[in-house]
Amino acid sequence: MSGYAVSVRDLTVRYGRTTAVDRVSFDLEADGIYGLLGRNGSGKTSTLSVLASLRRATAGTVLVDGADPFENEALMAGIALIRESGDVLANAKISVNFDYFRRVRPAWDPDFAEELVDVFGLNRKKPISTFSRGQKSAFGAVIGLASRAPLTMFDEVYLGMDAPSRYRFYDLLLADYAEHPRTIILSSHLISEIERLFSGVVVIDEGRLLLSEDVDEFRTRGATFTGPVAAVDAVTAGLRVVASRSLGPTKEVTVYGDLDETTLAGARSADIAIGGVSVQDLFVHLTEKESR
């Protein structure tokens, strides 16, 4: 089974008078690992909830594999949203949960699920409600991975895990994704650990879409120019500056946007060092700027 494509058009989600998501549009091709990035309260969870059919959009449309997923029996079976709080049979043991998910998830892999329990070292004898926060998160990850849903979404599940478990999760996700390609969305505001996993990123801030791009494109749009203050100012004039800091006579400016060869050549000839910007830094700069 391969992944589902996702298409979001003018999605708006309101809770009473609060607008959580405001006319957001983006497309995700089938089969890819996407980052849905945004600060806390930016509308990530609401967006994912609509994709997972956990709630209806206030306005706008969401298409998964070309159809509206809401209450769509065939589609919903292939869409999984793993939330940190965990939607599992909390008072039951792992085996009872696995029995349940095996019956409702068409692509469920029982052997893989057991293997994952061993990898994360989870207790098979106790009910899930007795697990620590990290273990609950890990169990959510197990359910999400073993379901092999054509659209699998993890909403910050890994935040509850300790570092070794998180890296185990990334490795398992990558290895399983390579063998069973599908559409995976990871939402987070802590990106540095996972930014290279992405094939594309969607950034939202305060309910609005900031950008939705191929990750390589996103990264090449960001650059730092470091050099003498006057020279750096001259080169970056007219560019979209998202951050800058001065160290005496030296200045480092982070820009975002299409950089043409002339600009780059100009910078090089003016003895300005051009550097890359991590997705994490770009994200932080962009969302800082927007919220001002």
Place this chain on the structure above:
Amino acid sequence: MFDGREPIYIQIADQIRGDILAGNLAEGEQVMSTTQYATTFRINPATAAKAFAQLVDEGVLYKQRGVGMFVAEGAPARLRSDRRETFLAERLEPVLAEARVLGIGSADLIRWIERAGDDPEQTTTEDTTTEGEQR
């Protein structure tokens, strides 16, 4: 690793070329699979696949169906000659242009080069490593 401004797949391809040039990967030797590469370096498998596809296109690697990917015969030599060309065109040319502007004559330059290049063995290896690291 892979912190440059270029797309990651280009950085990966460069790294593999560097490994072949440095002799870490020999002719005919099997390279990691896309999946192994992706999981080892925690990068998107599609990104790794793109890098490998580029190297296959260039004839640096070749694919053997169902077995894996291998370093092509003659790849190190070809890469070395490519690198030499780019070194001369992209690195040395600007230096010479600058020298011309500053009025440094060919004789001066040659004297410098001869003094620095007392040990040709060491210079060549140093060249490749610094180049690799800068990427």
Place this chain on the structure above:
Amino acid sequence: MTTDAPQWVRVTLRMTRSALMSLAWFWAICLIAATVVTIVLAWRLGEPPFSIMSTVRYGGIWYPFSVGLILVTATINVHVAAGQTRRSFVIGSLLSGALAGLLSGVIMTVLLPLEAEVYLAQGWPHLTTSAAAIPEPWGTSLLLHCAIFVTGSVSGVLVGLTYYRWSAWATLALPLTVLAPVIASGMDGRSLTIAAIWAASAVTAVAAYVLARTIPIRKPLEMS
């Protein structure tokens, strides 16, 4: 795997299985308790003052009610987050509760005359408390007792959904959502009342279905 059957059928079967399990417990406990109470009362008072089995009917309303309520509030998020529809959830909850209720109604309809036989053999009067009645023709008795056991479960599902949807505000809707079982607890055995219980239960079931179809699945309440 029975993936061929529609989801609501699969879910209903699954839920009915657990409803029957809980029903078995209910009847086992009730029968033992009723027997013990009858013997104790007969020993202390000479004769039981009223039909013990007829008082079990109140449990028949409020036990399925709490089962329905807990079922909804504890599992709707798991059901939908596991990729199943609200539709299959609400149909499964209502139908499994109704099927178990009908079975209990039959059991009660059979047990009451049996109890009367025992009382008669002992020379005890077979009475009921207050206005409650044991309707005479067995058909009427069956209709009443099925209504009693079905209505609590259906209302429990609606109350559960209302609380899941609006939390504390749902208390305002309580008089409406529990209307059917409140009517049922009169148990006066008149045809009009029996018809009213069935009608109120049907309206309750429709309300539960409509409410469930668009209900937002929030984050689970317990956040550790």
